[in-house]
Amino acid sequence: MKKKIRLATCVSAALLCGSLGVMNYYRAEGKPSFSVFSRASHEDTETWTAEEFFLKDTLREGYAALMQDTGSSGIGGVYIGSGTLIEQFADYDPAVLEHNISAVQDFAKEHKLNLVLVPTASQTEKRYLPLFAAGVNEKKLLESIREQIPDAVFADLLSTMASSGGYCYRTDPHWNASGAKVGYEVICRDILKHKASDFRFQTKSSSYRGPLLERTGAAWIEADEIEEIIPAHPVQLTVKYSDGTVSHSLYDENALETEDMYGYYLSAAEGKTEIETSVNTERNAVIICDDYALILVPYLTQEYSRLTIVRTGSYTGSLSTVLKDEGNTDIFMVMSLKNFCNEEIEFR
Amino acid sequence: MDHAGLLFILTFLPVYMLGCALCPAKYRNIMLMIFSIFYIWYGSPLFVFAMAAAAVFSYVSGAMISRYRKKNRPQALRLLRITAGIYLVLLFVMKFLGPILTGLRSMGLSFLPDHFIQVPPGFTFLILACISYPADICFNRCDPERSAAQLLGWILHFPKLLCGPFVAKKEFTPGKDSRGVNIYSGLLRFAAGLFKKTVIAAKAYTLFMTVSTLQAGSSVLSAWTGAFAALTALYFELSGYADMAIGLSRMAGYVLPEEFRMPLASRDMKEFTERWSVTLQNWFRTYVPFGNTSVRTVTAILLTGLFYRPSLNGLAWGIILACTALLSKLIPERIPAVKRILLWAALLFSSVFILSPSFADALHYTAMMFFNASSFADALTGSLVFMNLIPAAALCAAVIPVLRPLFRRILNSDAAWIIPPAVILLFVFAVAAAVSGASMPFIFLRSL
Numbered sequence: 153m154k155k156k157i158r159l160a161t162c163v164s165a166a167l168l169c170g171s172l173g174v175m176n177y178y179r180a181e182g183k184p185s186f187s188v189f190s191r192a193s194h195e196d197t198e199t200w201t202a203e204e205f206f207l208k209d210t211l212r213e214g215y216a217a218l219m220q221d222t223g224s225s226g227i228g229g230v231y232i233g234s235g236t237l238i239e240q241f242a243d244y245d246p247a248v249l250e251h252n253i254s255a256v257q258d259f260a261k262e263h264k265l266n267l268v269l270v271p272t273a274s275q276t277e278k279r280y281l282p283l284f285a286a287g288v289n290e291k292k293l294l295e296s297i298r299e300q301i302p303d304a305v306f307a308d309l310l311s312t313m314a315s316s317g318g319y320c321y322r323t324d325p326h327w328n329a330s331g332a333k334v335g336y337e338v339i340c341r342d343i344l345k346h347k348a349s350d351f352r353f354q355t356k357s358s359s360y361r362g363p364l365l366e367r368t369g370a371a372w373i374e375a376d377e378i379e380e381i382i383p384a385h386p387v388q389l390t391v392k393y394s395d396g397t398v399s400h401s402l403y404d405e406n407a408l409e410t411e412d413m414y415g416y417y418l419s420a421a422e423g424k425t426e427i428e429t430s431v432n433t434e435r436n437a438v439i440i441c442d443d444y445a446l447i448l449v450p451y452l453t454q455e456y457s458r459l460t461i462v463r464t465g466s467y468t469g470s471l472s473t474v475l476k477d478e479g480n481t482d483i484f485m486v487m488s489l490k491n492f493c494n495e496e497i498e499f500r
Numbered sequence: 501m502d503h504a505g506l507l508f509i510l511t512f513l514p515v516y517m518l519g520c521a522l523c524p525a526k527y528r529n530i531m532l533m534i535f536s537i538f539y540i541w542y543g544s545p546l547f548v549f550a551m552a553a554a555a556v557f558s559y560v561s562g563a564m565i566s567r568y569r570k571k572n573r574p575q576a577l578r579l580l581r582i583t584a585g586i587y588l589v590l591l592f593v594m595k596f597l598g599p600i601l602t603g604l605r606s607m608g609l610s611f612l613p614d615h616f617i618q619v620p621p622g623f624t625f626l627i628l629a630c631i632s633y634p635a636d637i638c639f640n641r642c643d644p645e646r647s648a649a650q651l652l653g654w655i656l657h658f659p660k661l662l663c664g665p666f667v668a669k670k671e672f673t674p675g676k677d678s679r680g681v682n683i684y685s686g687l688l689r690f691a692a693g694l695f696k697k698t699v700i701a702a703k704a705y706t707l708f709m710t711v712s713t714l715q716a717g718s719s720v721l722s723a724w725t726g727a728f729a730a731l732t733a734l735y736f737e738l739s740g741y742a743d744m745a746i747g748l749s750r751m752a753g754y755v756l757p758e759e760f761r762m763p764l765a766s767r768d769m770k771e772f773t774e775r776w777s778v779t780l781q782n783w784f785r786t787y788v789p790f791g792n793t794s795v796r797t798v799t800a801i802l803l804t805g806l807f808y809r810p811s812l813n814g815l816a817w818g819i820i821l822a823c824t825a826l827l828s829k830l831i832p833e834r835i836p837a838v839k840r841i842l843l844w845a846a847l848l849f850s851s852v853f854i855l856s857p858s859f860a861d862a863l864h865y866t867a868m869m870f871f872n873a874s875s876f877a878d879a880l881t882g883s884l885v886f887m888n889l890i891p892a893a894a895l896c897a898a899v900i901p902v903l904r905p906l907f908r909r910i911l912n913s914d915a916a917w918i919i920p921p922a923v924i925l926l927f928v929f930a931v932a933a934a935v936s937g938a939s940m941p942f943i944f945l946r947s948l
Contacts, residue, residue: 154916158684161920162521165687166514168924172931173510194542201506202935211932218929227938242880243714286883369936 172207179206212369220282220370228367233280237364237373239325241272241287244493252497253300256485259499260303263475266343267304268335268486269294270327270444273320276313290489297492304485307342309335321376324362325488326414326444329353329379335486336451343482349454350384356403360413378413381450388430389453394423394467402427402450417446422466424474427459437482438474440464442495445486456482464497471500501542501621502942503662503690503744504697506934509927512539513690520683520751528674529653532752539658544620551626554587555655558630559648565634566644580638584631591627594619599810622661624807628783629655633669635787642670659748662942663741665759665779674753686750691923693743696736696894698930702940704891705733707884708855712865721881723868729888730851732895735764738777741942764898768839769821769828769846773797777804794829798822809854813862816853820846 177183182204184196205211220232231238259265274281275290291310298306312334313319319331327335333351340348360376380403391399399419407415418425420443427449436458439445445461452459460474464487475483501508516535523531541548561583568576594617601612633651636642645651654672675682711718711726718726742759749756763775773781784800791799805818824846831839849866856862885892897903910916933939 155680157916157919158680161923162517162680162683162687164920165691165923165927166517168927169510170514170518173514176510191543191545194545198505198507201510202937205506205931205935208935211928212936215929215932215936215938218932227936242710282887285887286879289879 176201176204176206180204209369209371213371216368216370217372226282226285227369230364230368231274231281231285232368232370232373233277233282233285235373236273236277236280236320236322237362237368237370238273238277238281238285238320239364239490240285241274241290241490244288244490248496249297249493252492253297255497255499257301257303260301263483265304266307266339266482266484267301268307268309268339268448268484269297269489269492270331270335270487271310271313272488272490273325273327275310276319276327276331277317278314279317288493293493294489305343307335307338309338312338321360321362321414322373323360323365323376324414325364327447328376329381329447332447332451333381335448339452339484340455344455349451351451352382352384353379354382356380356405356416357408357413361411362414363412376413378408378416381447383450383454385454387453390428391418392426392428393419393421394425402453414443414447418449418461421446421461422463424463424467424469425461427453427461429453429457429459431455431457433457435481436460436479437484438462438480439484439486440471441484441486442488442491444488444491445484448486465495469500501539503659503741503748504694504930504939504942506931509694509930509934516748517683517687517751520686520753521679525674525679525753528752529650532658532754533649533653533656536653536656536658536661540620540622540656540661543622544618547620547623551620551623551656552652554590554626554630555652556648557586558583558633558655559645559651562634562637562644562651565638569638569640576638580634583634587627587631591624593617594623596806596810603812622658625661625664625666626655628666629669632666632783632787636669642668645669657749657754659745660756662745663738664777665742665745665756666783667756667779671757672754675750675755677753679753682753683751686747686752687923688747688919689750690744690747691926693740693745693747694930695926696740696743698933698939700891700894701733701737701740702933702938703888704729704736704895705855705940707888707891708733708852711884712852712856712861718868719875719878719881720869721877722884723865724848725881725884726865727848727852727869728895729884729891730855731764731847732891732898734851734855735760735898736891736894737942762898762901764847764895765901766843767836769825769843772843772847773801773821773825780804780807794826797825801825805850805854812859813853813856816859816862817850820850820853 180200182200184200185193186197187193216227216232219227226232226240229240231240256265256267260267271290271294272287274285274287291314294310313331319327319334321328330353337348340346355377357378358375360378362376365371365373389400389402391402393399402418403416404419405416407413407419412420414420431454433456435456437452437456438460439449439452440462442464449459449461458479460477460480462471462474501512512535519531519535537548537552540551561579565576565579565583568579598617598619605612633642633645633655637644645654651669654667654669657667657672660667677685707729708726711722711729714722739760746756746758757779759777759779761775761778763772766772766775781800781804784803785796788796788799788803790796801822802815802818805814805816805821808814808817824842828839828842831842852865852869853859853862856865911919930939
């Protein structure tokens with residue numbers, strides 16, 4: 153019996169390891185060139201073996217499932233929740249936050265600023281988190297930011313979004329069309345002070361496999377839908393992107409053929425984007441934002457004749473020149489709370 | 501090549517196991533030497549000749565010292581000093597000069613060079629073997645080896661090169677078990693080391709790094725939890741690699757000494773120093789010939805820290821444990837609890853120092869453990885503990901040694917049938933962790 157167990161253990165272990173090694177050599181792609189006396193070439197081979205492993209997806213999925221079942225603290229900064237992936241927001245840079253608060257407060261003293269800070273999925277999708285998941289107390293953090301920027305008008309998204317769920321993609325850290333709709337309704341309630349318009353959604357793709365899937369390997373998580381946001385009263389519009397491209401739609405169908413389907417909204421516009429609408433409200437807005445605002449824009453087109461979208465990270469021009477344009481009635485800053493705490497904002 | 505790396509497990513290990521199974525006993529040393537040369541060549545192709553030359557030099561100097569050791573002892577001692585001096589200069593240049601110059605550059609001496617020779621993995625233990633051999637001959641602890649191949653086989657023996665355990669030449673002899681028993685028991689020991697490394701140490705290290713990189717600061721309790729994780733990561737990483745080395749040697753029939761003898765179950769610092777990195781500390785006690793027992797113990801601890809990590813962090817590890825060893829002697833035997841508390845405090849702080857990315861990071865972390873924290877406790881503390889129950893349980897098992905007897909009972913019972921599937925699952929897990937990017941290279945791979 154003992155001899156049989158010894159034989160079974162040794163033979164099965166050697167066969168398993170050896171066959172995986174041989175099969176990987178023949179089935180994996182992009183073998184690196186090999187040089188006998190180059191250490192770098194040996195390191196490339198090691199990296200290639202891990203990155204191009206022929207059973208990589210299956211093994212990663214199994215590993216992710218095991219991590220979920222053992223109550224792990226997540227993989228690659230992502231919690232594997234119940235049916236959804238939730239990016240962790242466990243930390244931020246206090247120096248960056250302090251700088252941003254100070255910059256926004258100075259800005260708000262000179263301009264009437266509406267501040268929309270979008271809570272992360274770890275707050276809005278709390279019910280799906282693993283049992284002992286922990287992160288930054290976003291409620292406390294938002295209250296602290298609010299106290300330190302008394303001159304800005306806040307849209308209180310957290311209290312509305314925390315009561316329900318399903319406001320974020322399952323495989324992408326951004327809020328989805330439903331989440332942005334809640335954001336729009338809160339803006340109407342807290343800032344514009346009127347009733348929100350009606351919208352319906354039309355699914356354009358049901359196969360969006362966002363970046364969180366790649367980071368965790370949790371392939372069993374259902375793919376996301378990308379939805380077109382259709383207003384009850386459609387408007388004509390002209391979108392002028394920073395590269396000079398002009399479009400008459402807020403959506404980029406080509407993005408649905410790519411991996412980053414979130415680019416469907418405004419072609420993941422960078423720099424400055426100008427949108428003229430057929431809405432005759434005589435109200436124009438400047439939106440200083442990160443990419444969270446792109447999915448909110450379809451809702452705001454119901455409210456404004458002109459929208460100027462300025463991306464904080466990529467716009468290199470002068471913001472004060474944009475603001476000096478005549479006719480701007482509202483200024484919004486729309487950012488993810490996580491980005492607000494970690495990415496330095498400069499008002500040029 | 502990392503023993504827990506994908507390439508090692510999928511290519512080197514099965515071929516090595518096959519070699520151990522097929523090679524007749526009289527050619528075993530030659531087979532081991534071939535595998536060792538391939539192992540060294542793969543880790544550092546250009547150094548394979550230098551390392552082989554160092555081994556040959558040790559063979560020649562050993563032969564010359566043996567000629568003089570009886571009839572002209574001063575000459576033998578002179579030859580030993582010259583040989584050891586050459587190796588020590590080599591070790592200093594390869595391992596310590598880079599960190600020293602980097603430190604000086606950070607202090608403003610920017611004209612100093614910033615590119616140094618990279619220490620090839622295994623270089624340190626190779627040098628330890630090369631020094632110990634002529635010294636043992638000189639002090640009549642062993643006779644010179646007639647066969648150069650036998651000596652090279654011992655010096656270049658690949659399982660122990662990465663981080664030990666060190667084995668003296670006279671103790672490096674094949675065991676008496678059959679080939680089948682050797683491969684099986686070696687494989688089980690290797691698998692145990694792999695488990696410690698990939699399941700326990702990797703998770704504990706991630707936990708420690710999570711706390712230490714919190715920019716917004718951690719709570720006091722989270723910082724202490726992170727310190728326990730650092731100790732868990734350090735112990736299971738080092739003992740895991742030692743287990744893998746012992747297992748690999750065992751497959752070829754050689755029995756390496758134990759490097760860690762349940763050190764976390766120690767009652768005081770004295771006991772701990774006799775159980776932690778046993779062979780490395782013994783090497784320092786034996787071959788660094790000055791002072792009384794206490795001085796040798798303190799020197800051994802300090803040098804062990806520097807050998808783990810040749811930097812201020814490694815030195816701090818050694819200083820903390822050495823000071824505790826001296827302090828512990830002043831505490832009366834009748835209050836063992838104080839000795840144990842002192843030992844654990846030293847272990848936690850020293851682990852934080854040796855695993856922190858830099859000395860400044862270690863100081864910052866230590867401050868967080870007392871006063872420079874955001875709060876006393878937060879939700880993260882519970883999350884850190886409950887989401888890392890495996891390392892937490894492993895640390896408890898290391899303090900109260902229950903697993904080894906349990907494992908022995910399973911091996912000798914009818915439940916032994918679970919061993920093959922368990923080993924298979926472990927290898928699959930190790931591969932899955934590697935392709936998921938969850939495994940990490942050996943913490944001190946660059947410095948050992």
